[in-house]
Amino acid sequence: PKEAPKEAPKEAPKEEPKEEPEVVSQGDKVASQASKSSEHNQDARSDDTTGKSPVTPNAEVPLSTGTWEGAWIFVVVGLAVVLATMLGSEALCEFCGTFLLIFTVGCTAFQEAAPVLGVLAVASVLMICIFAMGSVSGGHFNPAVSVAVSVARPGAQPWFKTAVYVLAQVLGGVTAAYCSAGLYASDKVMVPAVDWSTVVLEFLYTFMLALVVLLTTAQGREAADYPALAIGLVVMAGGGAVRYGGMFNPAVVLGFGTHAASVSCVPAFVAAQLAAGAGAGAVEPILTRTVIARREKGFDEAHVIGEFIGTFFLVLTVALNVAVPGFELAVLSCAASLVSMVYAMGPVSGAHLNPAVTVAVTAKGEMTTSIAPLFILTQTAAGLAAAPLASALSGGSILPLVPGTAAAAGAPILHAFACETFFTAVLCFVVLCCCTTTAAKTSSNIFGLAIGLCVVVGGWAAGSVSAVLNPAVGVGLDFAAWCFGSGFGYSWLWAIAEVCGALVAAGCCSLAYAEGSPRHSKLAAEFIGTFLLVATISANVLSESGTFAGLSIASALLVAIAAVGTSSGAHLNPAVSLAVAMNGGGSDMYLDYIGAQLAGGVAASGACSLLFAKPLPAFAASGSGTYATLVVELLYTYVLCLVVLRTTCRGQLGALRAGQYHPIAIAFVVLAAFYACGGISGACLNPAVSLALGFDVPNLSFAPTLLAYSAVQLAAGALAAATHQGLLEPSNAAPGLTAKCQAECLGTFVLVITVVLNVGQAVPVAVLSIGPVLVAMIYALGDVSGAQFNPAVSAALVGAGKMNVEDGAAYAAAQMVGGVLAGAVGASLVAVPAVAVAPGYSWSGVVVAEGVFTALLCFTVLSVACTAAAAERLNDFFALAIGFCVVVGGTAIGGISGGALNPAVAVGLDAGSLVLGGSAGYSIVYSLVQLSAGAVASSAFLATRPTEGSKVA
Numbered sequence: 017p018k019e020a021p022k023e024a025p026k027e028a029p030k031e032e033p034k035e036e037p038e039v040v041s042q043g044d045k046v047a048s049q050a051s052k053s054s055e056h057n058q059d060a061r062s063d064d065t066t067g068k069s070p071v072t073p074n075a076e077v078p079l080s081t082g083t084w085e086g087a088w089i090f091v092v093v094g095l096a097v098v099l100a101t102m103l104g105s106e107a108l109c110e111f112c113g114t115f116l117l118i119f120t121v122g123c124t125a126f127q128e129a130a131p132v133l134g135v136l137a138v139a140s141v142l143m144i145c146i147f148a149m150g151s152v153s154g155g156h157f158n159p160a161v162s163v164a165v166s167v168a169r170p171g172a173q174p175w176f177k178t179a180v181y182v183l184a185q186v187l188g189g190v191t192a193a194y195c196s197a198g199l200y201a202s203d204k205v206m207v208p209a210v211d212w213s214t215v216v217l218e219f220l221y222t223f224m225l226a227l228v229v230l231l232t233t234a235q236g237r238e239a240a241d242y243p244a245l246a247i248g249l250v251v252m253a254g255g256g257a258v259r260y261g262g263m264f265n266p267a268v269v270l271g272f273g274t275h276a277a278s279v280s281c282v283p284a285f286v287a288a289q290l291a292a293g294a295g296a297g298a299v300e301p302i303l304t305r306t307v308i309a310r311r312e313k314g315f316d317e318a319h320v321i322g323e324f325i326g327t328f329f330l331v332l333t334v335a336l337n338v339a340v341p342g343f344e345l346a347v348l349s350c351a352a353s354l355v356s357m358v359y360a361m362g363p364v365s366g367a368h369l370n371p372a373v374t375v376a377v378t379a380k381g382e383m384t385t386s387i388a389p390l391f392i393l394t395q396t397a398a399g400l401a402a403a404p405l406a407s408a409l410s411g412g413s414i415l416p417l418v419p420g421t422a423a424a425a426g427a428p429i430l431h432a433f434a435c436e437t438f439f440t441a442v443l444c445f446v447v448l449c450c451c452t453t454t455a456a457k458t459s460s461n462i463f464g465l466a467i468g469l470c471v472v473v474g475g476w477a478a479g480s481v482s483a484v485l486n487p488a489v490g491v492g493l494d495f496a497a498w499c500f501g502s503g504f505g506y507s508w509l510w511a512i513a514e515v516c517g518a519l520v521a522a523g524c525c526s527l528a529y530a531e532g533s534p535r536h537s538k539l540a541a542e543f544i545g546t547f548l549l550v551a552t553i554s555a556n557v558l559s560e561s562g563t564f565a566g567l568s569i570a571s572a573l574l575v576a577i578a579a580v581g582t583s584s585g586a587h588l589n590p591a592v593s594l595a596v597a598m599n600g601g602g603s604d605m606y607l608d609y610i611g612a613q614l615a616g617g618v619a620a621s622g623a624c625s626l627l628f629a630k631p632l633p634a635f636a637a638s639g640s641g642t643y644a645t646l647v648v649e650l651l652y653t654y655v656l657c658l659v660v661l662r663t664t665c666r667g668q669l670g671a672l673r674a675g676q677y678h679p680i681a682i683a684f685v686v687l688a689a690f691y692a693c694g695g696i697s698g699a700c701l702n703p704a705v706s707l708a709l710g711f712d713v714p715n716l717s718f719a720p721t722l723l724a725y726s727a728v729q730l731a732a733g734a735l736a737a738a739t740h741q742g743l744l745e746p747s748n749a750a751p752g753l754t755a756k757c758q759a760e761c762l763g764t765f766v767l768v769i770t771v772v773l774n775v776g777q778a779v780p781v782a783v784l785s786i787g788p789v790l791v792a793m794i795y796a797l798g799d800v801s802g803a804q805f806n807p808a809v810s811a812a813l814v815g816a817g818k819m820n821v822e823d824g825a826a827y828a829a830a831q832m833v834g835g836v837l838a839g840a841v842g843a844s845l846v847a848v849p850a851v852a853v854a855p856g857y858s859w860s861g862v863v864v865a866e867g868v869f870t871a872l873l874c875f876t877v878l879s880v881a882c883t884a885a886a887a888e889r890l891n892d893f894f895a896l897a898i899g900f901c902v903v904v905g906g907t908a909i910g911g912i913s914g915g916a917l918n919p920a921v922a923v924g925l926d927a928g929s930l931v932l933g934g935s936a937g938y939s940i941v942y943s944l945v946q947l948s949a950g951a952v953a954s955s956a957f958l959a960t961r962p963t964e965g966s967k968v969a
Contacts, residue, residue, distance in 0.1 A: 104180070105152060105960050106152060107153070107180050107181065108184070108960055109155075109960050110149075110153050110157060110181050110184040110188070111184040111187055112145075112956070113145035113148075113149050113155060113188070114157045114185040114189050115188035115189075116141055116144075116145055116192070117138070117141055117142055117145060117265075118196070118265075118267060118268055118271050118272075119192040119196050119868065120138055120141040120908050121138050121196075121268060121272075122193055122195075122196025122206075122272070123199065123200065123909055124907055125204065125206060126196060126199075126204055127911045129907055130781070131256075131344055131345050132348065132564070133781065133783065134255075134907065135251070135255035135256055135261075135348070138252075138255065139248040139251040139252035139352070140248060140900040141872075142247065142248045143249075143897065143900070144244075144872070144897045144900060144901060144904065145157060146244035146247060146248070147244045147876065147879070147880050147891065147893070147894070147897035148879035148880060148897065149879065150243075150244060151879075151883075151885065152960055152961065153181070154233075155244070156181055156185070156229075157185060157188075158185065158264075158265045158267060158293075159181075159182040159186065159265070159267060159289075159290065159293070160225070160226055160264070161226050161229050161293060162181045163178060163290055163293040163294055163297065164226035164229065164294065164296045164297040164300075165178070165229075165230070165297065166178040167296075167298060168230050168296075168298075168300045185266075186267055186270055188267065189271035190271045190274060191271075193206075193271030193272045193274070194271075195864075199861055199864060206261075206268075207263070207273045207285065208260040208281070210280075210281050210285070213408075213409045214260065215284055215285065215288045216288075217254075217258050217262070217409060218262075218263060218264065218288045218289055218292070219288040219289070219291065220332065221253075221254035221258065222265070222288070222292035222293060223292035223295055223296050224250055224253075224254070224329050224356075225247065225250045225251070225254070225264050226292060226293045226297070227296040227299060227300060228246050228247055228250050228356050228359070228360045229243075229247055229296075230300040231304070231360040231361070231363075231364070232247065232359055232360055234304045234363075241461045241891045242359050242461050242464060242465075242893070243359075244893070244897070245355070245359070245464075245893055246356045246359035246464065249355050249468075250352070250353075250356045251264065252349060252352035253350075253352040253353035253356060254333075256333075256337060256345035256346060256348060256349025256352070257332070257333045257336035258336070259340055263285065264289065266286045266290060269281075269282055269286050269289070270282060270286065273285075299325075303318055303321060303364050318365060319365040319366070319391070320365075320394050321364070322364030322365030322366075322367070323367075323368065323391055323395055324394050324395075324397065324398045325361065325398075326358075326361040326365070326369045326398075327357075327370075327394070327395045327398035327402075327488050328399075328402045329357055329402070330350075330369050330402075330486075330489070331398060331399045331403055331406075331488060331489050332402040332403075332405065333349055333350055334350050334489050334493075335403040335405075335407065335489075335493060335496060336409065337349050338406075338414055339407060339410035339411075339413045339414050340410065340413070346475070347479065347564070348472065350471050350475065351468045351469060351471035352468065354467065355467070356464075358463070358464040358467050366451075367464075368391055368447075369395060370395065370485075370486040370487070370488060371395050371487040371488055371514075371515075372440050372443070372486060372487060372514040372515060372517060372518040373444055374388050374391045374392055374395070375388070375392075375444075375519070376444035376447065376518035376522050377447070377452065379518065379519055379522035380448055380452060380522045380525060380526070382452045395488040396487070396491060398488060399487075399489060400491065400495050403495060403496035404495065404499045404500075406496065407496040407497075407499065407500055414496045414497050414502070415497055416493075416494055416498075416502055416504055416505025417482075417490055417494055417497075417505035417506050417507050417510060418505050418506055419431065419481060419482055419506075429506070431481055431627060431629070432481050432482035432506075433482075433509065433510075433513045435474075435478040435483065435627070436484065436485070436513035436514055436517065437513045437514070437516050437517040437520065438517065438551070439473065439474030439477070439517070440485045440513065440514040440516075440517030440521075441516075441517035441520040441524070442470055442473060442474065442517075442521075442575070443470040443517075443521075444517060444518045444521035444522070445520075445521035445524050445544075445579060446467055446470055446578065446579045447467055448522065448525040449525055449529070449579035449580065449583075450462070450463040450466050450578055450579060451463055452525075453525070461676050461893070462578055462677070462679060462680070462892070463578070465680075466574060466575045466578035466579070466679065467575075469574055470485070470571075470575055471483075471485065472567055472571040473571045473575060476556060476561045476565055476567065476568035477552050477555035477556050477565075477568050477572075478559065482510065484507075484510050484514070485514065487507070487511040487515070490507035490510045490511060491507045491508075491511065494506075494507040524540075524544055527540045528540050528541040528579075528580055528584075529541075529583055535608075537584075538584040538585075538609075539584070539608055539609070539612045540612075541580035541584035541586070542584050542586075542587060542588065542609050542612040542616065543612040543616040544576075544580060545576040545579065545588045546576075546588045546612070546616030547617070547619055547620040548575070548620075549569075549572050549573055549576055549588055549617075549702075549704075550616065550620035550705055550708045550709075551620035551624055552572035553572075553709070554620060554625070555624055555628075556569060557632060557709075558628040558630065559628070563780065563781060564781075565690070566686075566691055566784065567687065567784070569686060569690060570684065570686045570687035570788075571683070573679075574679045574680065574682075574683035575679075576588060577682060577683065581678070587609055587613070588702075588704070589656075589657075589701075589703070589704060590610040590613055590702070590703040590704055590726075590729075590730065591657055591701075591702065591703060591729045591730050592660050592733060593606045593610050593613070594606065594733040594737075595657040595660065595661055595733035595736050595737040595740075596660070596661070596737075598734060598737035598741075599665055599737050599741060614704050614708075616704065617704035617705060617707060618708050620708060621708040621709060632709060643844075644696050644844075645697040647845065648689075648692070648696050648773070649693070649697045649699075649701065649725055649729060649732070650728050650729075650732045651693075651732075652688075652689035652693055652699065652701050653701045653702070653732035653733065654732040654733075654735050654736050654739075655766055656682065656686065656689070656701050656732075656736075657732060657735075657736035658736040658796060659685050659792050659793075659796045660678075660736075661736060661740040662796035662797065662799075663677065663678040663682065663795050663796060676892050677893070680795070680895075681795035684789065684792040685701075685789065685792045686699070686701065687784065687785065688770055688785045688792065689785075691774060691779045691781060691782065692769075692774055692779075693773060695777050696777075697725075700722075700725055701729065702729065703725070703726035703730060706722040706726050707726060709722065710722030710723075753823065755801075756800060756801035756802075756827070757801070757826055757830035758830070759797045759800040759801040760804060760805060760827050760830040760831050761830040761833050763793040763794075763796075763797045763801075764805045764830070764831040764920050765834040765837055766793055767786070767789060767790055767793060767805050767834075767838075767918075767921070768838035768839065768920055768924040769841060769924075770785055770786055771786055771838075771921050771924070772839060772842030772843075772846065772848055772925065772928055774786060775848065775849060776847050776848050776849075776928075782906065783902060783903045783907055783915075786903075787900050787901075787902040790899040791896055791898070791899030792895075793805065794898055794899065795895045798881075798895070801827070802881070803895075804827060804831070804877070805834075805918075805920070806874075806919070807827075807918075807943070807947065807950075808874055808919060808946040808947050808949060808950035809877050809950065810827045810828050810831070810950075811874075811954075812874035812877065812878060812951070812953045813877075813882065813954075814954075815950065815951050815954030815955070816878055816882065816954040816957050816964070818878070818882045831919075831920045832919070832923060835918075835920030835921060835923050835927070838924050838928075839923070839924035839926070839927035839928030839929075840927055842928050843927075843931040843932050847932065848925060848928030848931070848932060848934075849925065849929060849937075850925060850929035850934055850936055850938075850939075851914065851916065851922045851925050851926055851937035852914070852937050853938065854911055854913070854914070857913075859941075861912050861913075862912060862945070863945055865908075865915075866913045866945045866949065867945055867948065867949045867952070868949075869901065869904065869905030869915065869917055870905070870918075870946045870950065871950070871952050872901055872905065873898070873901040873905065873917050874949065874950045874953035875956055875957055876897055876898055876901055878954065878957040879961075880894040880897050881898070883961065902917060913942070916942055916946070917946065919939070919942070919943035919946050919947065922937075922938075922939035922943055923939045923943065925937070
């Protein structure tokens with residue numbers, strides 16, 4: 017590898033204030049700014065938030081240089097841990113979780129991480145800490161939450177305990193603020209100036225956060241797996257909607273307020289946040305009491321209150337994002353608010369939060385026509401209240417709804433109407449399939465995520481045309497524009513389109529789940545699911561969505577699987593159907609499935625071409641060459657089919673394994689591949705996609721390149737079936753050590769080659785590929801080997817007594833072999849840099865950065881997968897918690913150390929560099945730091961769970 021230039025030309029000063037007075041529509045503003053955000057990401061942030069090693073393999077960093085001497089951090093943290101430990105194991109967990117949360121906040125802010133990655137990292141670390149420590153302390157990590165719990169449940173948490181928690185949280189917050197500032201040598205002021213709008217926003221979103229905590233952990237939801245996910249997504253919703261970043265936590269305010277000498281701002285914000293927590297604590301018992309009562313008396317005021325509160329916060333979040341156009345977080349912020357509100361209000365009111373959803377549910381016969389109007393009026397009233405408030409808080413900048421600039425030039429109104437109809441139909445179809453069908457009612461964890469991700473699907477695919485998907489949102493936005501003198505837009509027309517979409521969804525759901533005709537309903541489900549997937553891909557291509565199109569496409573696959581999986585098994589891919597048939601399931605129908613999938617794909621691409629009034633561009637892979645193109649298509653299609661088989665198949669079409677995580681695992685392979693190999697092959701991974709994108713409508717023919725793609729993809733499906741049957745499929749007995757090591761080698765290979773491909777192509781959002789592929793492989797191979805894929809994790813398990821030394825050594829050897837092989841293979845595809853310290857940082861900074869987040873990863877593995885409770889039943893989202901440690905670490909400290917967090921990754925990168933004739937980097941030093949962090953994690957695990965120490969594997 018050649019040494020990268022030390023300084024790239026900085027053009028930011030020339031581009032900085034781009035005024036955008038020409039933006040005249042909500043279609044451009046609402047939930048779809050990926051194209052602009054892509055340019056912003058690549059200009060403003062180069063490689064320092066990607067979770068990869070900087071491409072400076074020969075950079076020599078003296079051990080004593082850098083702007084920060086790190087020795088004092090160990091003294092400060094050590095003293096704080098000792099004090100927290102004296103308060104008990106619960107207080108220690110509160111200290112550790114708050115420290116990790118606020119340390120991540122500081123790292124992402126001080127290095128000015130890209131907004132999407134920064135907010136995603138903070139939301140993820142909160143989710144991870146709740147998963148890892150919630151079973152010990154409850155996972156508050158926020159004085160406002162602790163106050164809310166005491167107000168709502170004084171018998172369960174007395175005020176003395178709350179005082180101890182708050183002390184531990186404030187101690188963790190102040191320590192983390194100083195440590196993160198020291199790491200980046202920054203005096204940046206993190207607490208905004210006090211004015212009425214910031215105080216109101218802090219109150220509103222802290223109230224939302226505390227209410228979601230209380231409702232998702234209320235009595236009767238003990239078996240639910242989603243509370244941590246819902247709570248973390250509130251932070252994403254507020255972080256995107258509030259332009260100063262949002263705090264929503266007195267420990268954040270106190271930590272950064274004291275650090276940057278902005279103490280004068282602290283009292284107002286802390287008072288607002290604590291008042292919000294107390295308010296949520298007072299409201300929650302009203303809702304939960306009526307929930308219990310309505311089991312006997314049916315419809316009551318809880319429905320109205322729940323629908324109003326849920327719709328209010330949803331519309332508030334959308335409106336705040338709309339008020340400041342061009343912000344890349346809008347899509348994820350709006351989707352996160354919907355997910356969190358669905359999980360929180362589902363048991364209260366059903367969480368429609370959308371008149372179109374209420375129409376769809378009524379049309380399917382799941383709600384009486386006497387109750388539906390009250391729901392619709394409540395939702396509309398919430399929209400009319402929330403949007404003007406958001407406009408007032410943001411300076412009255414909301415404009416009327418009109419078609420976006422990407423709408424077809426000849427008929428923009430018709431184009432926008434069609435987009436509203438289609439993507440509202442997708443949303444309503446997913447709601448009906450996930451929540452009203454007989455089979456889906458047994459699934460209690462994935463439904464909220466699937467529903468919320470419909471916003472991601474439509475937001476990036478058609479947000480530049482129109483993507484409101486909710487009459488309450490549209491009417492609220494137009495009303496806000498009218499209130500501030502901008503007039504009314506097309507919300508009435510959008511509402512008609514959305515109602516049409518709701519009726520279409522009801523019909524499609526009845527077709528996919530038709531009683532008495534299982535064969536035809538399965539084929540209909542395959543057609544509908546593949547149509548949804550390929551239509552989303554085509555819309556992203558035609559609207560030039562840019563960097564974050566991968567999130568839209570992966571979300572489309574997830575929601576399609578969640579929607580039709582209990583009908584047909586949701587193959588949606590001829591390669592998957594071939595793999596399932598070879599595995600012995602449904603061989604009599606797989607040709608019918610393939611026919612339905614191909615028909616759905618071609619129909620979707622043709623429909624999108626007509627809708628956008630332009631053909632899909634001729635498919636052309638990058639200039640990487642035929643070898644690289646076909647190898648990556650083979651690799652990731654193989655991984656996709658293997659993950660499908662490992663997480664779903666029990667020998668019959670549509671038969672599912674225990675757990676409801678398979679849509680996440682499967683969709684995350686596509687997300688990982690989009691960034692890892694999208695620049696090489698296009699990342700089709702599916703003959704239905706390849707042929708649909710390459711179909712020449714006038715000549716009724718297919719592009720030859722894509723016929724070759726399809727052949728490779730089918731071969732990958734066959735290879736995955738052979739692997740599943742012969743190598744990895746466990747027999748009635750537990751897998752032996754050989755099978756376990758083979759699984760570890762394979763899983764580590766897939767993880768490390770994904771890292772290599774992202775690093776070699778300098779992907780600016782590499783963590784969105786690396787974290788998801790780790791999640792997918794954990795779900796796929798966890799029941800074989802435990803899916804560690806990391807020698808530091810294996811060392812932590814040995815240290816905690818969860819694995820014997822001999823097995824740990826065998827695992828580590830297999831993992832290192834997988835990493836070295838991945839580096840060597842990756843070197844034949846891309847230029848692989850060696851591991852290096854980023855210029856300007858010292859080794860003390862590297863030790864802290866790699867040590868903290870490797871310890872977080874290892875501690876999370878131990879906490880969510882190795883406890884006595886996990887042995888009885890794993891949380892459906894356990895792999896999400898583990899994999900997203902990589903997203904957090906890569907974003908928070910990628911600019912310092914690269915965020916490897918894994919000796920196999922570090923050694924794999926150096927191996928790839930050596931294969932290309934370059935020099936070895938610092939992988940040995942990194943590995944020692946990471947292995948030491950694993951030992952620290954095992955000690956922390958035993959300190960917070962003393963009883964686990966006696967349960968030696």
